Amino acid sequence: MRVRVxxxxxxxxxxxxxxxxxxxxxxxxxxHSEVITAEVPKGLEEKARKAMRGCxxxxxxxxxxxxx
Ligand code: F3S
Numbered sequence: 001m002r003v004r005v006x007x008x009x010x011x012x013x014x015x016x017x018x019x020x021x022x023x024x025x026x027x028x029x030x031x032h033s034e035v036i037t038a039e040v041p042k043g044l045e046e047k048a049r050k051a052m053r054g055c056x057x058x059x060x061x062x063x064x065x066x067x068x
Contacts (some may be wrong), residue, residue: 001040002063003048005033009059016055020047
């Protein structure tokens with residue numbers, strides 16, 4: 001599974017970081033989110049989906065991989 005943040009959509013709501021600090025960090029300059037690791041480590045898939053659903057700007061995209 002892969003995850004990414006669209007930097008043009010993110011408005012720094014911070015929910016992604018609160019839901020999954022293992023996957024998202026907030027940049028010091030502007031508080032916007034970036035992924036720590038684009039490849040979601042095993043066991044964090046549900047957190048990635050939860051962050052995607054929770055982002056008010058719909059700035060998070062999760063790519064499910066078939067067969068996994
Ligand atoms: Fe940005 Fe959405 Fe997270 S607006 S800081 S990606 S909750």
